[in-house]
């Protein structure tokens with residue numbers, strides 16, 4: 001039996017200094033393109049400003065924050081909107097697959113290949129030590145890059161429509177992750193990162 005042909009179970013990706021898990025297709029009762037359409041339409045997308053090295057910039061993507069807890073991110077405090085029924089549905093599927101619990105979600109909307117996410121770690125104090133962060137993607141595939149903070153190691157993963165990625169253990173202490181702009185035209189992509197704010 002070829003275990004790696006199975007795209008509906010969460011599989012461990014070997015990585016130094018942390019845990020990384022990937023599932024090609026998160027089982028939802030909804031088709032990914034239907035979820036994509038609804039997330040595009042139902043979300044109150046905002047263009048936020050963020051502080052980078054003391055200077056304010058527009059984020060190169062749209063975002064929204066939902067859930068049960070306030071959150072500080074890139075120098076800003078987000079007051080969450082309540083979870084929508086669709087977000088709760090996705091959250092349940094993520095909790096079932098990962099065996100973890102989450103109380104917040106950050107949604108990111110990459111409108112095209114020019115949108116991106118700078119390298120960072122999800123290591124805010126509110127997430128506690130060794131946080132589990134579960135990321136679900138819809139729409140156009142984009143390359144998710146992990147760079148080790150001190151070793152010359154890089155891992156690249158194509159995050160396609162309907163996939164689930166779980167970062168856990170000491171990963172945020174040792175690695176940064178981000179999504180670069182691309183030159184190849186890309187359609188829209190929506191990513192949801194579920195977190196547990198303690």
Ligand SMILES: O=C(O)CCC(=O)C(=O)O
Pocket residue numbers: 106108117122135137144159177178179191193
């Ligand atoms: O879009 C992605 O896959 C990454 C999102 C991310 O790293 C975050 O929201 O903290």
Ligand SMILES: [Fe+2]
Pocket residue numbers: 120121122177193
């Ligand atoms: Fe992140």
